[in-house]
Amino acid sequence: MINPTVVDLSRLQFALTALYHFLFVPLTLGMTFILASMETVYVITGKQIYKDMTQFWGKLFGINFAIGVATGLTMEFEFGTNWSMYSHFVGDVFGTPLAIEGLMAFFMESTFVGLMFFGWDRLSRGAHLAVTFLVALGSNLSALWILIANGFMQDPVGASFDPKTMRMQFRSFGALVFSPDAQAKFVHTTLAGFVTGAMFVMGVSAYYLLRKQHREFAARSFRMAALFGIISSLAVVTLGDALGRLDFLVQPTKLAAMEGIWHTSKPPYAPWKIFAIPDDKTQKDLFNVSIPYVLTPLVAHDFTSPIPGVDALEHSARAKVIKGIKAVVALKAYGTTRNPAALAAFRANESDMGYGFLAQRYAPDQDLSKITVQNLPSIVQKAARDTIPNVFVEFWSFRLMVLLGFVFVVVFAFCAYYSLRNELEKHPLLLKAATWAIPLPVLACEFGWITAENGRQPWTVFGWLPTFQSASSHDVGYMVFSLVGFAFLYSLFIAAELYLMFKFARLGPVQHLTQTPHAPAFVQPALGQPGFTDKSWADNSWQ
């Protein structure tokens, strides 16, 4: 068996790199469509200020994009270096969306990003707008393929286990792409990115308005971001509800942990906990405040479906563990003898094979064939208990994400309302709130990632492959060294991002315009070039 410390370090390293990477991704996803919106107004109205907005916010997007790409590349390699057992087990399935992401979306995104930045005076307005939309589509398509891969880990559809090759074989591309989990997760995640992008543009614009700088530029940016954000934040909440219902149907252990449900109650009584201190050891709340009769309609969308608690889930897992043990023992026999009877025994219990793997670490010498009638109950109980993710972490990461989600709806609603009434500057507190809210969507995205991935535990592929069997067999020193290296390198990336973002945001659009190499050309004959036909550059009164 793989050293448990190595497994923990591998998990820590992946969590660290993924959480770092996810500091950049949402802003990229959202900013691209905001830039496309701004440029659309430029193309429709011909007003130069919208081109300036696209270019200024595009510069901030560019900083984030470059560093975000750098942090994302290492993660795909980690599957091979740190999760080789996982890659062997599901490589056929998991590799497909990752390859498509690299070949199609990533190249598309990168190519058009170059055209977007350097094509202003080489493309017509319409062509440049199309390029900006393609950047937006490309970056979101990248997210799509990654989330399809992640959807398979949460709800493995479109593949089946082959006892001959001892790995999952790809059966249906359509089932994988149209998996309900992948669909809902894609929409939820990209919309969370839209919220992040909108909050960023709105917050920086609020900063300018508070300082009475670049008022016309900021007011227009604020208006567009606020409207972009209010619809996106409402949609994020809607998709959050859809994902919650999917978890109820597909990953009930995750849902039980998210809502801190220890015991199954008669529907529709199930209480919804506003606040609780869950204790995983005793499987009780040290304290809670809850409202009865809310959870059933909230999660199941009816009043009759029972919401299974941890007690019921553990109970049902025991039967699965027993079947799983039979499946793994039969699989081992089939692997050595190719005996059809062993294959038949495996097929009869195949769907619970993963639960047999879970029991393996508690079996004498990690050999399931050594399980006896005496030690079976204790092994089954321990393995069944392992099927429940850490409730405290899940409960609070979910609560904080949801709380922040509703905060965004309120902030965007007020901001959009006062922006539409052109009364923003009469409400400095609101502007300050918008500025201070800039990092909150990123934080909510991090909590969302923790909710999704902690809730998947103890599995890398839900119900099929336990996490502790998925890692590579490195030594501890190698893992510590690479972990420290990644932490140091990624912290440098974060520092660079923050420094550049603060620097260019503080400089504002005026400095952006005077510093840009194109600036002198605006009053020169280049005015006649495609994309530079707007003579209003001579009038910088809006600054």
Place this chain on the structure above:
Amino acid sequence: MTNIIRILALAAVLALALMLAVVAGDFGPWYFAWLVGTTMIVLISVAGAVLFETQHAAGDTPYEHSAPTET
């Protein structure tokens, strides 16, 4: 002739969009919702900017300077 080609090209785009809508609607309702929803989010944001220009032209914004002239 140019008009016929243009109409045919637009018809092809329309047919492609309809096919995409039908496939996405049947097999990927949330993907379809994303396509429609993202378009709507962009359009509402754009409409907000256009409304701002209308308000600005009518003198309903607190900004003294006139907006940059149109092309």
